[in-house]
Amino acid sequence: MSEEMASERFYSVSQRLQSDEAKQDIYLKVNKPLTLRFEDVVHKIKISKGKGLLCYNKEVSSEETLVLKGISGVIFPGELLVILGPSGCGKTTLLAALGGRLNHSITRGSITYNGKPLSKSVKQNLGFVSQQDVFYPHLSVSETLIFSALLRLPNSVSKEEKILKAQAIMNELDLTHCKDTIMGGPLLRGVSGGEWKRVSIGQQLLTNPSLLLVDEPTSGLDSTTARRIVLTLCELAKDGRTVIMTIHQPSSKLFYMFQKILLLSDGRSLYFGKGENVMNYFSSIGYTPSVAMNPTDFLLDLANGIYSENLEEDTNATKQVLLSAFESNLASQVKMELQISRDSIHHNSEDEIFGQHCTTWWQQFTILLRRGFKERKYEQFSPHKICHVFVLSFFAGSLWWQSGADQMHDQVALLFYYTQFCGFFPMVQSIFTFPRDREMIIKERSFYMYRLSSYIIASNLDDLPLQLALPTLLVTVTYWMGGLKAKASIFFRTLAVALLYSLVSQGFGLAIGALLINNQKVAITVGTVVMTLFLLVNGFFVRNTPAFVSWIKYLSHGYYSYKLLLGSQFNGYDTYHCGQNVTCSAVNYPTIKHVGIDKQGLSVAALVAMLVGYRLIAYFALRIGTKLN
Numbered sequence: 001m002s003e004e005m006a007s008e009r010f011y012s013v014s015q016r017l018q019s020d021e022a023k024q025d026i027y028l029k030v031n032k033p034l035t036l037r038f039e040d041v042v043h044k045i046k047i048s049k050g051k052g053l054l055c056y057n058k059e060v061s062s063e064e065t066l067v068l069k070g071i072s073g074v075i076f077p078g079e080l081l082v083i084l085g086p087s088g089c090g091k092t093t094l095l096a097a098l099g100g101r102l103n104h105s106i107t108r109g110s111i112t113y114n115g116k117p118l119s120k121s122v123k124q125n126l127g128f129v130s131q132q133d134v135f136y137p138h139l140s141v142s143e144t145l146i147f148s149a150l151l152r153l154p155n156s157v158s159k160e161e162k163i164l165k166a167q168a169i170m171n172e173l174d175l176t177h178c179k180d181t182i183m184g185g186p187l188l189r190g191v192s193g194g195e196w197k198r199v200s201i202g203q204q205l206l207t208n209p210s211l212l213l214v215d216e217p218t219s220g221l222d223s224t225t226a227r228r229i230v231l232t233l234c235e236l237a238k239d240g241r242t243v244i245m246t247i248h249q250p251s252s253k254l255f256y257m258f259q260k261i262l263l264l265s266d267g268r269s270l271y272f273g274k275g276e277n278v279m280n281y282f283s284s285i286g287y288t289p290s291v292a293m294n295p296t297d298f299l300l301d302l303a304n305g306i307y308s309e310n311l312e313e314d315t316n317a318t319k320q321v322l323l324s325a326f327e328s329n330l331a332s333q334v335k336m337e338l339q340i341s342r343d344s345i346h347h348n349s350e351d352e353i354f355g356q357h358c359t360t361w362w363q364q365f366t367i368l369l370r371r372g373f374k375e376r377k378y379e380q381f382s383p384h385k386i387c388h389v390f391v392l393s394f395f396a397g398s399l400w401w402q403s404g405a406d407q408m409h410d411q412v413a414l415l416f417y418y419t420q421f422c423g424f425f426p427m428v429q430s431i432f433t434f435p436r437d438r439e440m441i442i443k444e445r446s447f448y449m450y451r452l453s454s455y456i457i458a459s460n461l462d463d464l465p466l467q468l469a470l471p472t473l474l475v476t477v478t479y480w481m482g483g484l485k486a487k488a489s490i491f492f493r494t495l496a497v498a499l500l501y502s503l504v505s506q507g508f509g510l511a512i513g514a515l516l517i518n519n520q521k522v523a524i525t526v527g528t529v530v531m532t533l534f535l536l537v538n539g540f541f542v543r544n545t546p547a548f549v550s551w552i553k554y555l556s557h558g559y560y561s562y563k564l565l566l567g568s569q570f571n572g573y574d575t576y577h578c579g580q581n582v583t584c585s586a587v588n589y590p591t592i593k594h595v596g597i598d599k600q601g602l603s604v605a606a607l608v609a610m611l612v613g614y615r616l617i618a619y620f621a622l623r624i625g626t627k628l629n
Helices: 004-010 012-018 021-027 090-100 143-152 158-174 194-205 222-239 276-283 295-303 315-329 329-344 361-380 381-397 409-432 433-446 450-483 487-517 520-536 549-553 555-568 590-595 600-626
Strands: 036-051 061-074 080-084 105-113 128-129 210-214 241-247 262-264 268-274 577-580 584-586
Touching: 004 381, 036 090, 036 329, 061 090, 061 105, 061 262, 061 268, 061 329, 061 584, 080 090, 080 222, 080 295, 080 329, 080 577, 090 210, 090 241, 128 194, 143 194, 158 194, 194 210, 210 590, 222 241, 222 577, 241 315, 262 276, 262 295, 262 315, 262 487, 262 549, 268 276, 268 295, 268 315, 268 329, 276 295, 315 329, 361 450, 381 450, 409 433, 409 590, 433 450, 433 487, 433 600, 450 487, 450 600, 487 520, 487 555, 487 600, 520 549, 520 555, 555 590, 555 600
Parallel strands: 080 241, 080 262, 128 210, 210 241
Antiparallel strands: 036 061, 036 105, 262 268, 577 584
16 A cells, blocks of 8 residues: 555545534544744753662762753644654653653753643643553553543543544544554554554544654654654644654655754754755755765764764764854744744633543543453453462362361461461552553543542452452352351351451552552562561461560551451350360460450451551552652
């Protein structure tokens, strides 16, 4: 298929909808033309330096390094700006600054949108496509776009119209042939690289953004796919959007499609202007390629300080000549263009009013609940996990086979085993929830798609089937095989305690994962160590606990759960053989006596408090860990 035919196919829906003014308003019309102006943008970062060979002998210091050193420019509606430059020159940093994704305390200069600084309404009116975009791997292309549409589009658009918009975007970006293909991930085959990029762009087009920023859209793609992506961005600009993209080393075919170019070198501008004039400009100041070559290669050589006619020339000297030439020849033109932009938006400065979120809390919750279930059902109902727990339960039941009331140690040990399984398994499962979803949360909340509280509650409910089903399977199998009291009311009481403990352990794992969201290895280590410590002080292993550590048991949810489990099985009327022809009261058995079966209501209250408390800790820790700039 030729590029012209592909382009026509990409935008057939756009042409068809242009004949219907109402549909054009819903699907394709840009919210509002936007002029982006940036003047003398400076950004610095802190780089840590260490001394010594060993970690404990390392003296860490930091120094500030300028990444952007006074970049200026302006982009008008309908223009596509391409930021070129070698690796490390500041392309992605500048794009992030223009999208409001950097720490403002270390970024200086003026960045305005239609003459106004960045605001929540502007953020909702721009699209940002990162180089390494994140998606839920098990969701299909259509599900990914439809769920995004349901969350990002306002309630003034009906649910049916939101779905139609997602379908129109798929048609526009030539994604209909793979609409039922899952997105995939590192270990899960899904859509191709080009389709992945187009889904990223489509997700941002759902809100008809006035400003679209795309970071390295052609990385890792073949030349044909890369050309289609750039064609798409060019057409989006023609529709009235302001489009900016970074690109590393495009082919010559792509180069001649660039309307406007910003060439960077070490955080400074070497060229800013029309793409068709860039080669003539450098030729006018004495830099012309000696052989036929890709213009991009020539520009990147110059940005690195390398001139093809004299490879031995000092690169720093070459860069200084090019920087001086920019100040002498182009800086004044950039300032003039900035002044023109001020005048052009003087009478068009009214800002559209957006709410912080386009949907209600309940709508966000229900949509996230459905999306989470679709994504996690493959994990929740994994035959591998169910088979694993069933085999483990059957083996444990065989070990405790009909232990009987006279074998007190075995029965007490079986109840303690419940605290181990229902403590560690949910904790380990949930500790990775927030670290795994961190990038997705940051991405989606940056566009105000939902409140964090709606996400956390929906995520907890999505995990319930797995967190409740597997402990239920273990307790059901081992309870009857292990010879515990064969009475339905006692069984359900034991099961209820095990499930409550499982949910508290899940909350504990969520809290640890949220507190250490940037380091999964440390999180699992801390969670395992603390849970092991709690189990050691529960009263089963050590009865004469030293006073200086005995207080730890009151912080342990395993201690209260073990007390409740013992209380569900034993009371003052139960006896056991404590010697030959001698019976003793079960409550005087050393472990039961040490742990105690009194204050059952207080133990339930403690677990309920922890059930809520751990999740509140997770909420506030996650709020800090995914804080938006």
